[in-house]
Amino acid sequence: MFDWFFATPGRLYVVGTLLPLVAFVGMLVAGAIRGLCRPFRQEGKFLATVYWALGGDQPVKGGAYLATACMALAAALGLAGLVLFLQDTTTGKDHAARWSERVDWIRLGAFDSTPPHIWEERYYDWQKQGTHHEPPPAPPTAVALELGYRIDHLTAVVFAMVTVVGTLIFVFSLGYMREETQAQVEDHQVDQHYDETNAAAHGSPSSPHGQHFRRRGRFGRFFLYLSLFCFSMLNLVIADNLFQVFVSWELVGVCSFFLIGFYYERKSAAWAANKAFIVNRVGDAGFLLGIVIAWTYLGTLNFEEMNRRVRSPVEDSHGPLAFANQLVRVQVADADTTKSESITKFRLPPKDDPTAGTHLALFPLAWETPDHYHGLGYKRSQEQEFLAPVNATINDFGAMPYWLFVVMGLGIFLGCIGKSAQVPLHTWLPDAMEGPTPVSALIHAATMVAAGVYLVGRSYALLAPEVLLVIAYIGAVTLFMSATIALVQTDIKRVLAYSTCSQLGFMMLALGMGGWVAGLLHLITHAFFKALLFLCSGSVIHSCHHEQDLRPMGGLGRKMPITAFTMLIGVLAICGAPLLSGWYSKDMILSVALAYVWLHPEHLLLFALPAVTAAMTAYYMFRLWFLAFTGQPRDAHVCEQAHESPTVMTLPLVVLALFSVAVAWGWPVWEVEASALAHVLEKAEPASVSVAFYAVKVKEHEVHRLAGGIALGAAVIGTAVAFHFFYRRSPTLAELTAPGPAWYTFLVRKWYCDEVYDATVVQPTIQLARISAAVDKRDVEEAASVETAAIAPPRYDWSTLDGLLSAVGQLMSSLGARLRAVQTGLLRFYVTALALTATVLLAMLAVLTR
Amino acid sequence: MNDIGLTPFLMLSGFLFACGVTCVAVKRNAVAVLMGVELILNSANLNLVAFARFTPAFRLEGQVFTLMVIVLAAAEAAIALAIILNFYNNHATVDVDEATDLKG
Secondary structure, three states: OHHHHOOOOOHHHHHHHHHHHHHHHHHHHHHHHHOOOOHHHOOHHHHHHHHHHOOOOOOHHHHHHHHHHHHHHHHHHHHHHHHHHHHHHHHHHHHHHHEHHHEEEEEEEEOOOOOOOHHHHHHHHHHOOOOOOOOOOOOOEEEEEEEEEEEOOOHHHHHHHHHHHHHHHHHHHHHHHHHHHHHOOEEEEEEHHHHHHHHHOOOOOOOOOEEEEEOOOHHHHHHHHHHHHHHHHHHHHHHHHHHHHHHHHHHHHHHHHHOOOOOOOOOHHHHHHHHHHHHHHHHHHHHHHHHHHHHHHOOOOHHHHHHHHOOOOOOEEOOOOOOOOOEEEEEEEEEEHHOOEEEEEEOOOOOOHHHHEEEEOOOOOOOOOOOOOOEOOOOOOOOOEEEEEOOOOOEEEEEEEEEHHHHHHHHHHHHHHHHOOOOOOOHHHHHHHOHHHHHHHHHHHHOOOOOHHHHHOOOHHHOOOOHHHHHHHHHHHHHHHHHHOOOOOHHHHHHHHHHHHHHHHHHHHHHOOHHHHHHHHHHHHHHHHHHHHHHHHHHHHHHHOOOOOOOOOHHHHOOOHHHHHHHHHHHHHHHOOOOHHHHHHHHHHHHHHHHHHOOHHOOOHHHHHHHHHHHHHHHHHHHHHHHHHHHOOOOHHHHOOOOOOOHHHHHHHHHHHHHHHHHOEEEOOOHHEEHHHHHHHHOOOOOHHHHOOOOHHHHHHHHHHHHHHHHHHHHHHHHHHHHHHHHOOOOOOOHHOOOOHHHHHHHOOHHHHHHHHHHHHHHHHHHHHHHHHHHHOHHHHHHHHHHHOOOOOOOOOOHHHHHHHHHHHHHHHHHHHHHHHOOOOOHHHHHHHHHHHHHHHHHHHHHOOO | OOOOOHHHHHHHHHHHHHHHHHHHOOOOOOHHHHHHHHHHHHHHHHHHHHHHHHHHHHHHHHHHHHHHHHHHHHHHHHHHHHHHHHHHHOOOOHHHOOOOOOOO
16 A cells, blocks of 8 residues: 555556545535435434435535545645655656646547557667667557546646645634525525525425525535545646646636635625636636647647657757757758658758747657757757658658747746636636635635636746746736736725735746746745635634625724734735745745846836735735724724634634745745745745846846845835824724725726726627527517417518428418418319320320420 | 221220210219219220231230220229218218319
């Protein structure tokens, strides 16, 4: 048992991934059995026993504990895997064999699953025997969709993060969702009219008029969705190919949809769920486009193979190559030299103008002669030309149009824009706060929205420099825009939601400028402190009877000290207070930005925006904290019954607070560049980063103290302003609710993004749908008359598609009605007709044959 | 017989046939219709024997067919009369115009 694990410890991760799925399937099956047994709950001995054993009329509780236990076990496996992985000393093929496996899922083409190294061995054997023997078969050329996992430092860290944060949030949910365990839950935000209109359809019990909607608690269902989500997210993290990522990507998307719409009786929740799903589809369309291009041109979706295909090898048989780990652009060689139409010759562009290449060279995974090969380069021993067959397999040289390669990168990034809520697809994330708060913490702050950032990091070698610049700018715009909106929001969760958008923008910005480690380090630290912040807000909301508005709150710090203190830690962490986890990552991001801007002064905005935003971050986070926890209660009704949450909820807060403080520590603690987590991540950094951004990396070390100083100064300014306005002056409720100036309204309305989208996309779509419906179908009243066409004369409708199709039937019908008259039933008539017809026919025959 | 040739036979046959069809088309009495049918059959018989007589290749076949038609006509008359009787029993008439029960 243990040998099996220690031979391939990567399987720990597979088990860890499958555990939440086990919980999900178990709960699903148990729920189905209970539902089937329900009709027999009164009589029928065995079935009734099963029914009551599975929870009976009460919402399921056991499943939730099962799910939490599975998640905790997954976290234990994740941490164990992380320790094992960091201690692993094997390298090369041994390492790959221990930490990655892959199986074919759907195979297209020749059925030969021989891996390339086996083929190489065969080739050597053949050479030893002497070349007069038959040569070995050609290397496999078939393409396959695969399932597989590959663990590297990034995967190990993110896996541990997801499982740990997930477990803590599961535990928190046990407390937060407590009222869902009741057989009847009253939803204060849904009025009775929902019940009246839907009672017939859903068969839900109706309650006396004028009250709130009542329904069964959904404790089990909540954990069911959470488990499925965790499985999908973990599967996304360990996946070794783009297609598996895409499958998990859609699964987390649908879990997000379910959980945003958890209170689906609330109209706003249903709308928000739809919005999140549809906006994400826009991104996924781009993602799918990227996948299709990769599949068509690269012939594989495996990350490692794709990287080896587009990036030049480090060395060939004659020594190191100048193009090592770079994208190599080539151009079509002179057409006259092309002998065959099925083979095109490509050539390196003139040395002084590498961007003249219109195509991107694709390198073979297995060389035709494994012991000797020539890479591309300008030296004499290297080749400057290569031949690419039209149907190049993964073991041939090939070429793809460079613009398509850029489109592929942009497509993949569009998927990340949708998932990570970047401008212009950011509008769904704040609305997603309609879901229960633990969901906001787990999915819409800590893990799922980070999937986009993770994917950018994972597929980094596939992104052309142009795409990276787009990523940097999108990130910069997002982080600034979201932060400005967060300045004025009054809903506690919406402030956090916009702050999430903003922090994700920071990550994207860093990735786009070559700060691979900085961006992904921020992903990890942000996951912990943002989960902490959301859970704290959940604790506040829980104790204030689901009041989410910051304005009536105040002075809660005295009533719930643990929540207030842990949230303060989270706030400090996100602001980048020294020695807390956020400090390390944010400093790294800003120093990357400063170094990049130093080298490319034309992109000044890429440093100016994050620097300003650092101040705004501190302002809005402290504004939130001061408004909620300090001063006097502004609305006695909201605050009088506020109390500290039970231990099951505060414990995760404390643990997350510890992580938020210490997760990025290294030795010495006060040195940003000594962060242990950053060093771990650095080992997973693609080689292409150092190649493309070498100058930035060097500069980063020079300027990081300056950048850190700027970040800290900005944070202090923001904090001071917030302190002045919201602590020293402690505003009254009237001041807070008063309408502000025009710019204030502009920010409150979120830069009018929703309005603009509504006017430019949503309304035209609805109009188009209406027009289509009008063209397609006549109205119901007329349609009804079609059914009575046999009695009444038919009404033809030539103006709609539906009417046009019906008209064909109607015409046939009326023709039949007329022909009925011919069949009189009179024998004599038939005979006469027969005789006359025969006569006429014979006459015709006589005339025609004359 | 050889002197007058085939044509008068065919003309007589055609005349009988026309009479039969007219009788079937015009008469409302079912028995009269049956008589019309007999005329039609016999016109066909006349045709057959005439061709048998004047075409050496069909000397035997024409006569055999004629005999067969006579047998068929007898059977047909028996069945048709039975139908007419039944119709009379049910409708108290032998008017074919009344027989419209199966009209669509």
